[in-house]
Amino acid sequence: MNEARIGVIGAGRISHVMAAAHAQVPESRLVGVFDVVRGASERLAEKFGIPRIYDSYQELLASDEIDAVLVCTPTFLHERIVIDAANAGKHVFCQKPMALTLEQCERMNEAAVRNGVVLQVGFMIRFTPPFAEVKERIDSGEIGDLIAIRSAVFGWEPTAEWFYDPEQGGGLLIDTIIHTFDLYRWYAGEVETIYADGGAYVFEGARKHGTPDNVMCSLKFRNGAMGSIYGSWSSGYGDKTLEIYGTKGSFFIDLMEAQGGRAFIKKDKQAPSPAEGWNNLGVLWKFGYQQEARQFTHSILGRVPPSATGADAVEAQKLAMLADRSIRQAAVLKV
Ligand SMILES: NC(=O)c1ccc[n+]([C@@H]2O[C@H](COP(=O)([O-])OP(=O)(O)OC[C@H]3O[C@@H](n4cnc5c(N)ncnc54)[C@H](O)[C@@H]3O)[C@@H](O)[C@H]2O)c1
CATH class of the missing domain: 3.40.50.720 (NAD(P)-binding Rossmann-like Domain)
Known part of the structure; x- marks a missing residue:
């Protein structure tokens, strides 16, 4: 074929x-x-x-x-x-x-x-620059062992009421923060414990359906690294920041400013080694979905191994569901 x-x-x-x-x-x-x-x-x-x-x-x-x-x-x-x-x-x-x-x-x-x-x-975040390159560089050991990963995730206000509904769209955690759960597993491996807090601070739809529109979530990975996510549907701007800290270096990625911004890598903590930069304006729309489409097509044609698979999505779903339960029970939950 x-x-x-x-x-x-x-x-x-x-x-x-x-x-x-x-x-x-x-x-x-x-x-x-x-x-x-x-x-x-x-x-x-x-x-x-x-x-x-x-x-x-x-x-x-x-x-x-x-x-x-x-x-x-x-x-x-x-x-x-x-x-x-x-x-x-x-x-x-x-x-x-x-x-x-x-x-x-x-x-x-x-x-x-x-x-x-x-x-x-x-x-599609997996396929959006510079996230794929960051994955390769983490896996190659360039920043040493992971210490912490932190992200602020901003979605737009939902365009329809079904997004808030646990029976139809799942709300902020399952609809939007699921991307970050997948990214974190991809970068840092499996999660051991999760604790989340959140509420319907702004939107009537969230209040009505009992799902949060703002969430703060803490994770501990099996490899000992720490994680945190702040997710919001009400910030008024889209996209995300992502910070990854390792024993030998760190990444800082800023995709704000209309799906753009800069990415810095500081390979060596010793001053004066300069941080490297990326500048990827509009990467999500320009590359993320296209690379995702290429991955799907090429895996169907047997040219590349599958990525972002059903099994990955099952694991991301577990985290979103547990974070949701953690909010409701105000408890740290084991994965
Ligand atoms: N990856 C991303 O960045 C991203 C972004 C937005 C939405 N999504 C996801 O994509 C999905 C669709 O979201 P959307 O924003 O395009 O919604 P939408 O409401 O704009 O589109 C959904 C379409 O499905 C049609 N539809 C409804 N019932 C159907 C049926 N039984 N058979 C065939 N078609 C049917 C509707 O008529 C509508 O045209 C959701 O799961 C959403 O979470 C993903």
Whole structure:
């Protein structure tokens, strides 16, 4: 197989980002779309030259002309569609969060494993510069042993009420901070304990559905490193800062300023060794989703090992669910 023929299920906001990203991957071809709202299918099809609009996702999954699907529906619909797609023998890219409960995530992952299909979850931060390079440099031992990792994660105010709802979108922890749980596991390995605090400080939707709009979370990794995350939907600006401290050096990444900013690496704590810099303005939109699309396409074609897999998403989900429980119980929880 030299080309992946891909169908899109759910043609809302993120599907346009995904379609634009796949347009940058020569071996990927979007060949079909289904959305319950016909006009949404038509808009995506027209904008990206997708030749066929299906009348149901089952019809799309039954097509021999489709190798893989991008699942871009609201979160509460992910489980059914992903399992049906895996059972139909299609490779699956599922937008994050994978689902709303750990049990759902595990069932989805099992379906992919049982059917021998690739299941990638939309953790595009892994593919956004400089995060992938940071991973390589941590793994190469350049900053020594990890001491601490700290991040402030800013999401935008949700565009729809379902994002706050534990039954539909999962709220801030599961919808947005899940990216950071995945990134932390990728960088620092498995987590031993987690404690979170948070509340619905600003938004009526969060109050109504009993999910937080601001969260502070502390983690301890099995390797002894410490972690902390401050997550907010109400800061008024998007994106994140990330600091990583090791015994031989440190990284500081600032993706503020409209998805841009600078990244500094200080390799050596001895002054006057200067920090190195990155300057990656707009990296998320320019590279993150495209690299993610390339990873999915190339793993379907058997060219690279899978990344951001169903198994990874199950582990990230555990952390989000435990952090949620930690807030409710005001307790430090063992993973
Ligand atoms: N990775 C990221 O950066 C990122 C960013 C935004 C959203 N997301 C995730 O993507 C998913 C979709 O979010 P969105 O912002 O695009 O939402 P959206 O509401 O803009 O789009 C969802 C689309 O799904 C369609 N839909 C609803 N039920 C359907 C069904 N049964 N079959 C087919 N289509 C159906 C809707 O008509 C709508 O067009 C969510 O899980 C969200 O958390 C990920």
